[in-house]
Amino acid sequence: MDNGASSYRRFLEGDDEALLEIISEYRTGLILYLNSFVQNIHTAEELTEDTFAELAIKCPKFSGKSSFKTWLYAIGRNITAKHLRKHASFSIVPLESQEYLSDEENIESNYIKSEQKRAVHKALHSLKAEYRQVLYLSFFEGFSNGETALIMKKSKRQIETLLYNAKKALRSELERSGFEYEE
Numbered sequence: 001m002d003n004g005a006s007s008y009r010r011f012l013e014g015d016d017e018a019l020l021e022i023i024s025e026y027r028t029g030l031i032l033y034l035n036s037f038v039q040n041i042h043t044a045e046e047l048t049e050d051t052f053a054e055l056a057i058k059c060p061k062f063s064g065k066s067s068f069k070t071w072l073y074a075i076g077r078n079i080t081a082k083h084l085r086k087h088a089s090f091s092i093v094p095l096e097s098q099e100y101l102s103d104e105e106n107i108e109s110n111y112i113k114s115e116q117k118r119a120v121h122k123a124l125h126s127l128k129a130e131y132r133q134v135l136y137l138s139f140f141e142g143f144s145n146g147e148t149a150l151i152m153k154k155s156k157r158q159i160e161t162l163l164y165n166a167k168k169a170l171r172s173e174l175e176r177s178g179f180e181y182e183e
Contacts (some may be wrong), residue, residue, distance in 0.1 A: 004067075022072075033073055036129070054075060069141075
């Protein structure tokens, strides 16, 4: 059974520590996923808080038709969609203003990896929102195509097509920016 589901069930039965377990387990991934919509980490953090507040206050019913994580991310997506409808324009934090820390052990290697991550990050953010979302859910969060389809409210076939096109677009964007793949 999904650990989040058992924690949520315990929370509904009155165990407040169970909600803290859920927040601890899913907070970071949910922030990063919601950031793929709003492209502002602070807004994504607020939307994540709103998602957990909805769990705590409204106590929606978890049917078990999907994994708990899939269900939670769908709630977060819906809250974010409401936010985006309400705030039609949003600001994007320039990639250049973000700081990256390097490890002292192997500065050169970490610098190269950091530059590669920056290039991938920049290329990801130049893609259509749908492409960013499907890539994030599939590769960074490890959701199956079926789970991704539930979260994004699409069919499994649409997700497969989106993934194919998103990977193709990402590769094209990386090649255009001169990205070199490691052998």
